[in-house]
Amino acid sequence: MDRIPILRMGDFLLVTIQVDMHDQLAMTLQDDLSAKINETSAKGVLIDISSLDVVDSFIGRMIGMISGLSSVMDAQTVVVGMQPAVAITLVELGLTLQGVSTALNVERGMQLLRERVQQQ
């Protein structure tokens, strides 16, 4: 079964979603990510969803939950590169992802994470 790779970059974890998300994949990602944060004691997680162009309410909620669980484990989370169509869909679904930090691209997301971690 395919998995979404979680890459380590110093204090941060980088998750790049390159394939269409299905429910099982999202669940696996949640498990893997929490295990990885625990293992590496990462300070921040960056989720790149720029290749994701189809979302449903479940995936939308999963993004929110992954962000929530990371912050419980003391890791800042930034979601980057959301496509316009995805943003419109999430808004129409009523999923505003309150409390999730967002950035336009990976570069800006990394910058935001560094700032956040320095502030702590």
Added chain:
Amino acid sequence: MSILKQATIDAIKHNEPAILTAWMAALEQEGSLSDNRISRDEVSAQARDFLRLVVAASAQGDAADLSRNEWTESRQFLEQLSRSRALRGLDSHHTARFIFSLKRPLFDQLQKTYAKDPATLSSEVWAVSELVDLLGMHTIRAFQKSREEVIMRQQEELLELSTPVVKLWEGVLALPMIGTLDSQRTQVVMESLLQRIVETGSEIAIIDITGVPTVDTLVAQHLLKTVTAIRLMGADCIISGIRPQIAQTIVHLGLDLGGIITKANLADALALALKRSGLTVTRAG
């Protein structure tokens, strides 16, 4: 039932110049020819072509049913004529008169032809009258259709025109909204703004609502949606151009614009955007 007698058709065909002259005179009399949007030569050429088409078609078939194949050419001619007049901004009255003023010359001609036979005269006058009415109705219908097409096209153009996304500064986009915000427009606005944010990588978007006449709960909801979508993409949104009346309406309606940065005018919004980008504006020298 309304097949024109061969004698009638022949009479019209043979007296074509006389009928055309009388027709042009009738048009002249009601002032249709003094319009500078359409030239006299053009009208007379149209009149001649039209009369020939009608004579040719009525020689072949039923004059009471324009949907038949014999009338295809006449119909197309009239549609073309209506469209060209609609596009030039001539009114429906002018277009209808062109057809209906043909009645008088035709009746006069019939009177001459059937002077000794009143029964045939009346039946032929009726048939011709009915034919001209049908042609006139078809013209009006085509005219209206062309006008509607023009209106539709203009609406679409207006929709496109009214949603320009402009770049104010490196990383700062602005969208001056003009006109009423409805669901369809919000959708277009949202899509074009989000697309531009991705293309330019801008971190701040300013929506200026100075040109929006009223803000009600629906408009506010649309604005909220747009702002949320922008935030999800990772950019910030400022709403500017809140006029005093609109501020009052928002408060009276109890709308919650919490979490949205609002500014009274575009200048304030730009100042904030520059400040956030770490830029300051100073007087030179």
